[in-house]
Each structure stands twice: as structure tokens, then as C-alpha cells.
Amino acid sequence: MSQSLNIPEIAIVIAAKQHNPTILTPDFLKYSDIVPNNWELGKPPILTDSNAQVVFANGISITSYVNRIIFTEAIATKEFTEVEIPALAGKYVETLAQVDYQGVSINFRGHVFFEEQNNTARNFIFSTLLNPGPWHEFGKAPVQAAMRFSYTLEGAQLSLDINEAGLQLPDQTVRPIVLFTATFNHAIVEEEQSQRLAVLSEIISNWRTDIEAYKELVNTKFLNSPYQLNLVPNESVIPTTRTF
Template sequence: MSQSLITQELGIIIAAKNHKPTILNPDFLKYSGIVPSEWEMARQPVYTQSVSQVAFTNGVAIIAEPTRVIFIEAIESKTAAEIAVADIAKKYVQTLPNVEYEAVGINPRGYIAFAEQLDAARLFLSETLLSPGAWQEVGNAPVRASLNLVYNLERSPLYLSINEAGLRNPDETNTPIVLFSGSFSYEVKSENPSERQNNVYQILDNWQADLEAYQEIITSKFIGKTHEEKVVIPNVFAMSTAV
């Protein structure tokens, strides 16, 4: 198989108490120095009591909710030096030091595409990553599978969800893909606001190491496997879904 991983998106989720979604707006972001003043809006912001959302033309979006703030950046065509989302998240935390930050998730998402065969994405999951068996022979259509895995890494757990999906093309056709959604989960362990901030900073400063670990695991452990070199995942139906 000659597929390669395309890292599509990097998301950062910061869980927080006492956070007000209504604070998020373009003026607040620019006047506080969280985002550069020259950044242009991609569409009209969304404002409600429970959620606010701001999106920019460079692929960065920020979503504020009462219990978390989500920072997302489309990174498919960007170098590491061009990726801004972690720095934006860090400046946001610096601007709001009295919010009680509880946890941080570093969430890369990427995919491998199967343009040459419409059923190849399904087969990759059901025949390459899983062992064949009677469990695949139920019903009147080929079984479709998804996997939820947990890796206990040195810095944090990595929750990895693997799903079949479709990528919409400009000509309105779909390219089958296998989507790899990762989440490195970190707990913020301090009651002191200053120490809590510094803890969040340390986590955010390691975003590139997490992204590289995600890419290395998928590239070396999943891509390049053939139907003869199966990765057997035991007790797949007993696994709980990671949130």
C-alpha cells in the first residue's frame, strides 16, 4: 500500500471552570494581542449564551463554551513553523489568568486516502487491521468497523479513533479515506492560579512532540501493512469508547 498520512488538523481543547463564552469576539482577540490585528474573518462570528465561535481565513477557529475553549487550525499545507494554534491558545490563557483551567487535550487529526478503489477504506479496517471471522458475516451488506485505541505513552495517554469516512472533492465526488483522530490528554494539577497557568504553558509548549508522536505511530504501525501482514486487535468489541 502506497498511502501516506495527510495531517489535516490540529485541535487544542482546554477544559475550564468559570469560563464565559460571551467574552469571545474578534475585538477581544485582537485588542488583547491573542491574534494579530491583520487576521481576516472567514465568516460572521457566532454568539449565543452557551457558545461563541470565531473563524479566520488562515484556517484558525476558536470556539468558547462554559466548560471548555477549543482552538482548531487546518494544517495540511503548513510547516511546523507556520502552525499558530498552540501559541494562540497560550496567549488566550495568559489573557484570562483567573479562569480555572483543568485539563488540556492536544488533538491531531489526519487521514489516508484510497482514490483508486471505492471499497479500499472499508477493507483496510475490516481486513487489514482486524482478523477475519464469523463476526464479519452478519447481515446483508459488508460489515463496517471503527476502532478506539488507548496508548499509554510516557507523557500522557493517546486516545486514537480510527474510522472510515469520505473526502468531498471539488467535482462533488467522494474519495474514501480512513480517518485517524488522536487526543493526548493532560490533567492540570495545581490549585494555585499561577502554577496552573505555567502547567498549561508547559503542555502547550510540547504540542510539536505530540504531533510527531501521532504521525510516527500511524506511519510506522498502520500504514504499509498488507492483507498478509494483519494487525490483530483482540477483544475489539469489549473496548470502551474514549472521550
């Protein structure tokens, strides 16, 4: 196959104990220099006792709960140097250094387009991935799968979920796709607070290592390998299971 992975979104999720979600407001983010003063809101902020959310017009959102903070960014048209939430997340934890941070996961949502004829998206899952192949060999330990592939990497656990879906385009047509959703879980085991913050900041700043591993896994192990799709000629197209 000649398909390659499209990555429209990145999310950084920081686990914490007894984090106060009500601190997350546009004023706090701007006065603390976490985001620039000229950023405009995309919709009204949400603020409750249990969670808060600030969404900016540039496609970046920050959501806060008692046990985690989520930074999300649309990156489909961006170069790596233009991705902003790693720096925002780093500034956030530096500003709130007293919070007991437990770990961080760096998540990517990507997809691959398939032909509408012959159920190629469905066949990729049912006729290819359920057979032995190079996607079984990645990382430092044997893969575990239940249409979720779990890999042990250096310094992280990677979970890769694969689903058949449909992507609605601007002209309202729906293209069949296969979703590849990756979660890189990084634990923080240091006991001293200053060490925990240093490790957390380093993990966030090294986010490119995770996205490169994600691209390598999907593009070289799942897509561009000697294992080809087993297509059924003239098979009718089935409805897609999800639309985004």
C-alpha cells in the first residue's frame, strides 16, 4: 500500500492529584503568560466546580479536572515547529508547580484514507490485521491486542487503537478511513517534587519522539509493508461505523 498517515490532532494529558479545576480561566492563562494576550476565544468558557474548559479560536483547547489537565490542538496543516501545546503545557506546570503531578500521556489521532470500492477499510482490519505481520513486532516486549495493540517502548507504554470509520469532508461527502489513535503513557516515579517537575517538563518537550514513533509504527509496520490487503472483487461498500 502507498497510503500514509494523516495526523489532525495532538492531545497532552497530565495526571494530577487534587488539582483545582476552577483556576482555569482565560484571565489566568493570559496573566500567567501561558497563552498570548491576543488569543481570541472560540466559544464561551466553561467553569464549574468539577471541570473547566477554555477553547481558543486557533483550535487550541485546555480542559481541567480534579485529576487531570488536557491540552488539545488541531495540527493537520502545521509543521512540528508550529505546534504550540507542548510549550503551553510546560508553562502551565511551571506556573502551578505545587500540584502533585502523577504522569503524562501524549496522544495522537490519525487516519488513513481508503477506496470506497471493495470495502478496503474493512478488509484492512479483518483480512490483514488479524493475520500475522510486522505490526506484531515493535518495541521491547511481545504485543498484546484486542484491536488495541499495546507496545512497550523505551520510557513509555504505547496503546494503538484501530477502528473503521468515515470522515465527513467539507463538501458533505464521507470518505472511508481507518483510525489510528495512539496514547503514549509516561509514568513519573521520582519522589522529590522538583525532580518530578523536571521529568514532566522533559517528557512534554520531547513530544516529537512520540509522534515519530507513532508515524514509524503506522507507516512502516501497518501500511507500507510486504503484507497486502486481501480484497474481495466487486464487494459492495458497507456503511461506515463512525463519522468525525
